[in-house]
Amino acid sequence: MYNYWLAVFLMMAGFYVVIAQGNLVKKIIGLGMFQTSVFILYVSMGKVEGGSAPIVTEGVEVYSNPVPHVLMLTAIVVGVATTAVGLSLAVRINEAYGSVEEDDIQELDDELDKIQESGL
Template sequence: MDVINGFPGLMNYWIVVFLMMTGFYIVIAQDNLVKKIVGLNIFQVSVFVFYITMGKIKGGTAPILADGTEIYSNPLPHVLILTAIVVGVATTALGLAFVVRIRDAFGTIEDDEIQAMENED
């Protein structure tokens, strides 16, 4: 706890930006389709962390009402991200299904090879 709390206030956001850009780089610069999907996942997690970070209140606790606690962290981002994670895995599965299908049709999952094949036709 204290390690994170001790940092200057914007540290979390900077790491979020770093992760987001890592994911973005993987998506645009890598040719492997599975890796692109992993990149999208990293991008997604960075957005999740961003939301949850905004919901945190210093000294607060988890938003489950109990006697004796006054400060709760903001529950709204938690709800949004909770559902987003499950939707995220469902859409990831859909993306991976496309990858499997593309491999069936082209015999490769490298983006540049698929492009080359398309250009030949």
């Protein structure tokens, strides 16, 4: 049962990073934590008491549920690909604004708005 509590805890830890911290790279790491907690939840649900790894072996009767394993396996690889998209967005934002801090970016945007308004 602790696995379920841990999944909730890690998910909330990741969630906290995403909403409370301003650094974009750290937010992506938080999302990664959030994602891993879902993997842990699914794989924990696939566990069967006394079950072995789902590869046919002689003398083994009970196997863990292979379905969550399949779902999470592909999700991990898709996860790294989407994380890469997020990181490259952060790199581009850094090129454009010179910062990956949310507050700095907001300030720069506000200043830009003011300049545009006064120009009109």
